[in-house]
Amino acid sequence: MMDFAPALADSSAQQTKIRVRDLDFYYDGFHALTEITVDVHSNAVTAFIGPSGCGKSTFLRCFNRMNDLIPGTRVKGTVLLDGADVYAPGVDPVDLRRRVGMIFQQPNPFPMSIYDNVAYGPRLHGMKRKSQLDEVVRESLERANLWKEVKDILGRNGLSLSGGQQQRLCIARVLAVQPEVLLMDEPCSAIDPTSVQKIEDLMAELKDGYTIIIVTHNMQQAARVSDYTAFFLQEEAGAAARLVEFDKTGNLFTSPKDKRTEDYITGRFG
Amino acid sequence: MGSTVDLKRLTNTLALGALWLAALSTVAVLGTLILYVVVKGVGALSLEFIFTAPHGVRAEGGIGPTIVATVYVTGLAMLIVTPVAVLAAVYLAEYATQGRLVRAIRFAADSLASVPSIVMGLFGFALFVEAMHLGFSMLSAALALSFLMLPIVMRTTEEAIRAVPKYIRWGSYGLGATKWQTVRRTVLPAATPRIITGVILATGRAVGETAVVIYTMGTSINLPVSPLDSGRSMTTHLYILATEGINLQTAYGTALLLMVMILSFNLAARLIVRKNRRIQG
Ligand SMILES: Nc1ncnc2c1ncn2[C@@H]1O[C@H](COP(=O)(O)OP(=O)(O)O)[C@@H](O)[C@H]1O
Ligand SMILES: [Mg+2]
Numbered sequence: 001m002m003d004f005a006p007a008l009a010d011s012s013a014q015q016t017k018i019r020v021r022d023l024d025f026y027y028d029g030f031h032a033l034t035e036i037t038v039d040v041h042s043n044a045v046t047a048f049i050g051p052s053g054c055g056k057s058t059f060l061r062c063f064n065r066m067n068d069l070i071p072g073t074r075v076k077g078t079v080l081l082d083g084a085d086v087y088a089p090g091v092d093p094v095d096l097r098r099r100v101g102m103i104f105q106q107p108n109p110f111p112m113s114i115y116d117n118v119a120y121g122p123r124l125h126g127m128k129r130k131s132q133l134d135e136v137v138r139e140s141l142e143r144a145n146l147w148k149e150v151k152d153i154l155g156r157n158g159l160s161l162s163g164g165q166q167q168r169l170c171i172a173r174v175l176a177v178q179p180e181v182l183l184m185d186e187p188c189s190a191i192d193p194t195s196v197q198k199i200e201d202l203m204a205e206l207k208d209g210y211t212i213i214i215v216t217h218n219m220q221q222a223a224r225v226s227d228y229t230a231f232f233l234q235e236e237a238g239a240a241a242r243l244v245e246f247d248k249t250g251n252l253f254t255s256p257k258d259k260r261t262e263d264y265i266t267g268r269f270g
Numbered sequence: 271m272g273s274t275v276d277l278k279r280l281t282n283t284l285a286l287g288a289l290w291l292a293a294l295s296t297v298a299v300l301g302t303l304i305l306y307v308v309v310k311g312v313g314a315l316s317l318e319f320i321f322t323a324p325h326g327v328r329a330e331g332g333i334g335p336t337i338v339a340t341v342y343v344t345g346l347a348m349l350i351v352t353p354v355a356v357l358a359a360v361y362l363a364e365y366a367t368q369g370r371l372v373r374a375i376r377f378a379a380d381s382l383a384s385v386p387s388i389v390m391g392l393f394g395f396a397l398f399v400e401a402m403h404l405g406f407s408m409l410s411a412a413l414a415l416s417f418l419m420l421p422i423v424m425r426t427t428e429e430a431i432r433a434v435p436k437y438i439r440w441g442s443y444g445l446g447a448t449k450w451q452t453v454r455r456t457v458l459p460a461a462t463p464r465i466i467t468g469v470i471l472a473t474g475r476a477v478g479e480t481a482v483v484i485y486t487m488g489t490s491i492n493l494p495v496s497p498l499d500s501g502r503s504m505t506t507h508l509y510i511l512a513t514e515g516i517n518l519q520t521a522y523g524t525a526l527l528l529m530v531m532i533l534s535f536n537l538a539a540r541l542i543v544r545k546n547r548r549i550q551g
Contacts, residue, residue: 066440066444069440094446094448096446097445098445098446101444102440104440106437108437108438109441110441110460111438120445120455124446125446173441174444177445
């Protein structure tokens with residue numbers, strides 16, 4: 001049996017947004033994750049860390065059922081969003097993804113104007129009035145710390161921006177559909193330092209209104225931006241990865257309870 | 271020892287020379303061909319040649335109606351084939367379970383592309399001109415030509431759709447888009463430049479087509495107005511003038527105009543590809 005106590009660290013004070021219980025994940029024949037149990041708090045930033053290939057992205061995609069798009073995948077266990085199982089029959093992943101937005105490692109603006117990129121989501125969901133769209137586009141770009149740089153070039157192709165600007169455009173695009181949860185999969189791994197700074201700033205600004213989960217391979221970043229940290233590890237090649245330790249970020253980095261966590265954060269492997 | 275090195279060097283030089291010659295001959299063939307047609311045909315070209323109708327037994331004057339017929343019929347074929355081919359390609363690339371049926375459809379498309387055009391002409395004659403009573407007409411010819419264009423447009427569209435990166439689709443799904451919304455609002459716009467390229471190449475192919483149109487749009491020199499009007503295409507005109515040796519000057523003039531049209535189609539396709547590459551890169 002796994003010891004659940006550390007995974008539910010200090011959840012009394014804050015509200016739980018996402019409750020994961022005994023989650024196992026399979027790609028066709030490959031068992032990628034096993035026995036994951038964790039609570040993600042609302043209005044906080046939770047970081048997922050661990051060596052590359054240990055299933056952080058896979059786990060993240062379980063929250064908005066993005067893995068449904070990969071043929072042959074299977075999930076066991078429960079993922080409760082506000083107490084309701086997102087894998088229950090009758091749940092439409094399309095509706096779920098409006099509530100649980102995602103930022104990818106590779107900035108992926110659509111090949112269309114900056115304005116149309118941000119208006120894409122609202123238009124999908126039926127917003128047509130120009131004045132309303134203008135308002136949403138401006139607000140979303142402001143909150144993504146990009147407005148000042150693009151307010152005069154909204155008609156330009158989103159792909160003409162720099163990598164870091166593209167990533168903030170993608171964040172604005174997600175904010176425009178007003179999700180409750182933001183999943184960020186290594187959002188800073190492919191961009192310039194100025195944009196990294198701006199993204200870290202906006203995470204701090206946004207966390208009052210959102211539940212944010214960030215996957216990062218950069219432990220300094222995890223320590224800087226997150227309130228909680230979860231450490232994942234695949235102990236041997238081919239084995240399913242587990243959640244080794246979950247705690248307040250301060251505790252996990254200063255006094256890890258598990259030897260493997262300590263080895264990882266002190267850079268002894270990974 | 272020294273001689274083997276020399277031999278190796280010599281072989282290398284010879285091989286390089288052969289490759290270079292082979293490559294050069296492609297360019298030389300095209301160059302000679304263009305030069306020949308230009309030299310023989312340029313004397314015929316004038317505004318009158320382009321805008322007036324042929325007259326007299328030697329087909330003096332211009333070739334206006336044949337230009338109109340050619341543009342008319344390929345334009346119509348393009349309008350018919352594009353929606354059908356794009357929808358078929360979307361189905362194949364995005365919706366169909368990849369398996370036997372899809373492989374069969376793809377094989378059928380490839381086979382369609384290799385049907386000799388004279389056979390396609392006879393088939394078009396039997397089906398559209400006769401069985402469907404459309405007569406020798408722009409519509410019959412456009413339908414027959416669309417069979418010829420369908421596999422080209424369908425395959426290029428399918429490849430264009432498959433080339434749209436997965437992470438762009440995921441961006442759309444991630445915002446709560448359905449599959450159809452993702453296809454219509456993201457995948458198709460992203461694939462459009464390459465789809466247009468495919469349509470242009472297929473159209474260039476149709477402009478130069480002779481066998482199909484002889485049997486489906488007729489050979490009479492009309493200025494076609496309604497889709498049910500018959501007419502004579504530039505290629506048919508050229509064919510008749512040349513085989514009957516009536517007026518070689520006009521034949522070469524027509525050939526030159528045809529080549530200019532087709533080359534500009536190919537050029538346009540290349541420009542679109544290049545421009546698009548610059549935006550994406
Ligand atoms: N689409 C897929 N099909 C099969 N295996 C996959 C797929 N995506 C990821 N994996 C495997 O699942 C494991 C976890 O991958 P991933 O979630 O990307 O790890 P991380 O994000 O921590 O680097 C890896 O062993 C990877 O090879
Ligand atoms: Mg990853």
